[in-house]
Amino acid sequence: MTVAEFRAAEGGEFTGALLALWWDARGDWxxxxxxxxxxxxxxxxxxxxxxxxxxxxxxxxxxxYRRAGRPVAGGDLPGEWEQIVREMLARG
Incomplete structure (x- = not known):
């Protein structure tokens, strides 16, 4: 699945962190x-x-970020969102 397909999805197929990010993309922080x-x-x-x-x-x-084992992000938020989604989707 691509990031564009993820954005267009209905959401019911996602769980966990991907579901959280799906809701964030819909403006429901x-x-x-x-x-x-x-x-x-x-x-x-x-x-x-x-x-x-x-x-x-x-x-x-x-x-x-420390709990995730990741460096503290500092770039633009949409770019970070896309990076997280892309990496999680790639892992299946």
């Missing part, structure tokens, strides 16, 4: 955050970090 904070492991932490960075809470975001 709260729903995305609720899902991300329940996803265990590095993927959930990465999505959670992105969401807190988007929110403007850089301190909390830095904590979640």
């Amino acid at each position: 709260q729903k995305a955050h609720e899902i991300a904070q329940e996803v265990p492991g590095a993927d959930g932490a990465w999505a959670h970090a992105y969401l807190h960075r988007k929110e403007g809470d850089t301190g909390n975001a830095a904590y979640w």
Whole structure:
């Protein structure tokens, strides 16, 4: 699946961090955050970090980037969202 197909999908086929990012793409940060904070492991932490960075809470975001084993992101938010989605989709 491509990022464009992911954006156009209905959402019911996704779980975990991808579902959180799908909701974020639809403008529902709260729903995305609720899902991300329940996803265990590095993927959930990465999505959670992105969401807190988007929110403007850089301190909390830095904590979640560390939990994800990722460097703190500093680029544009849409680019980071796409990078996360692309990597998670590639893993299947």
